[in-house]
Amino acid sequence: MIDNTLAHPELAAFEVHGMTRASFMLRGALAAGAVYGTAAVGPFVSQALAQTGGGDAEILNFALTLEYLESTFYEVKGKQVGLSGQAKTYAEEFGMEESQHVAALMGAIKELGGKPVKKPTFVFPATNEKSFLALASVLENTGVGAYNGAAPSLKSKQLLGVAGSIVQVEARHAAAIDLLIEKSPTPNGGFDLPLTKAQVLAKAGPLIKS
């Protein structure tokens, strides 16, 4: 059982949004397991737990899983459902950008001496352009919350800059998609909510097949 508190004892007691960093990770795993069964998030959770030392690599691997999810969604599912017009343009452009996020995070994890998680298999419940865009909105907005929730736990200021650079783009994606489907581009109003890992996994977990 990984104990984040040993690697960075000064951070263990530190509270971000009312939760210690150690319990942040554990609650996420437990909550996801309880609601969806471990199979839904198994590979990610087991890989995260298998890592020793935790730290920034662990956080980046969490982000990497989401980027794999988004890039696969745009590039593979986007082609399957058949998109046209602005939806097609966004899927192509955003898919490329998510792929670049994947590459950047993999590189950063390796530089830290960590092991990037393998790309999972995903299942996306979308059958046409309308349901595709609705899911795109969920994924992008969840991505914003995920990065905003996790970034303050990063030890490295350089990686914080990388995370900030990526999350800004996710927010741009989210707003563009939301406008396209005639939703508010600022669904959280003036302040985007940071999400806990459990909240992120509640949205993304069911899409991770293996």
Next chain:
Amino acid sequence: MSQDTEQQDPVTQPAGIVERLVRDDMDRKRFLKAVGAGGAASFGAFVLAACGSSKSSSTASTAATATTATTATNSSDSGDVAILNYALTLEYLESQFYENVIAAGLFNGKVGALLESFGSQEKEHALALKGTVSKLGGTPVSKPVAKFPIENANQVAQLAYTVENLGASAYLGQAGNIQNPEVLAAALSIHTVEARHASTLGTLVKKSVTPNGAFAIPADMSTVLAAVKPFLA
């Protein structure tokens, strides 16, 4: 507890608020949990209430220290205060800009409503930042006098696109400089909203929603302040 910070006027002795938050640690944690569960509206309140109580608290020890200090009691807070005041200046400019745009009546319907909502959000940002500066023991900057060219709808939308992109890059440029993790969390939550604004304006002026591609580019303080100088009267 006769001579303590509760008896000081919190407006003139802002550091007293930090001291009180330190001693009331159990209440603070309960409050944070409570506002944390409340959703977006209360996250703004979280920003106002929570900042400044974690880092500075470990060194502020006596009521005397707290009450005599009228500026932030340690250098990490004063660094954050400087950044927050910089952000506050930008938010004041943005909210003034939207006020002027709305007053000019150039937009109506959906676009008008969107710009009005953005203006309200910039005001919320300013309010939150101002409160955070005070809670950290700093003095919030005054609202600057600003002027913006307002000629026609397209020109204004272009200007808004420029300003919002600048705002997003400004926040990104400061993320690594912020010391207090709660202040950082608040800055990040504002940063992505500015990005959403910029993206929206991009769709309106038919320019890229991601002008820098996959990785947004940070701008440093001097670059941003030079860029906004023309708007300061």
